[in-house]
Amino acid sequence: MFSGINFEDIFGGLNFDFGMGNLFDSFFRRGRERARPVRGTNIEVDLYVTLERIAAGGEEVVHLLRPATCPACHGTGGEGGVAPRKCETCGGTGRITHSRREEKEHLLIQQILPCSACHGRGSIIDHPCPECYGSGEVEQKEALTVKIPVGIEEGMALRIPGKGMPSPSPDGVAGDLYVVVRTWQDARFERADADLLHTVMLPLIDAVLGTRLNVQTLHGSIDVTVPAGTQPDAVLRVKGKGLPAFRSERTGDLYLRIRLKVPEHLTQEEQELYEQLRTISRKVHEENLNK
Incomplete structure (x- = not known):
C-alpha cells in the first residue's frame, strides 16, 4: 500500500528522527509485551528508642495504619458487596x-x-458502602515487632518487605515499610554518634580545689576526678562509657561538660570567708606585680 513512498523524505524536514522500521517494531512490540505488575508505594515511619535500647539492642513495636480490604463490601465499594x-x-x-x-x-x-x-x-457505584464510603478500603491498625541492632545510628532505616502500601493492581506486590530509628530525647545525655555528653553543675569551690564526682552512666555509676583549677566549660573525657559503635567492637566515650554553680545566697560565715579569700587574692596579685 505504501510502495513508492519514502516516509523519511516526507518527515525529514520536520526534524523527526524518523525510522519506519523502529516505529513499526515498537508499535507492534507494545502489544506483545506484558505490563509489569504495579508495586505499592513504600511507607516510612519514625520510631523513637531510648539510649538503653540502643546500647543493648532488642525488640520494639511499631504501630501504624495500613489500608486493608473493606470487610463489609469485600473491596467492591458497593453496599452489601454489590459490584460497580x-x-x-x-x-x-x-x-x-x-x-x-x-x-x-x-x-x-x-x-x-x-x-x-x-x-x-x-x-x-450506585449505593456506596457505608463502611468505606465506596473506596473499597478501610484503615487497619497493625503492630509490627522490629529488631533494633546494638549501637544503631541516628536516622538509620530498617526495611520490612511487603509491609508498605498495597498495590493498586490485583497481581501487584505491596511496597516496603522503612522504620527510621530516632533517639528519644534524654534528660541526662546528648548523643553524638557513639559518644555521649553530660552536663555537670559543679560548685565553684569544687572547681577551685578539685573534687571527686559520682556520675551516672548507661553502664552504672562511676567516680570521676575533677582536677583543681577546673575552668568553666571544661570537658572531661571518660573513655568507653558511651554507646557501642554500630557493627564495631569500639565503644564511644562519655564527655562531662563542666558548668560552674555560683552561690546566690551566703551565710554570714561564708560571707566572711569569701571576704578573707578576696583580701588574700588581692594581696597575692599585688605581690606578683611588684616582683
Missing part, C-alpha cells in the same frame, strides 16, 4: 472523545477527556 456497574456514558473506558473538524485546514481534531459521569473510573 460499567459506566454507560464512556462504555467503561473512563474517557470521552470529543471530535471537531476544521474544514479550511481539512483537519479532524480529537480531544480526550475524563468521563464526567464516572469521573474517569469507568464504573459507577
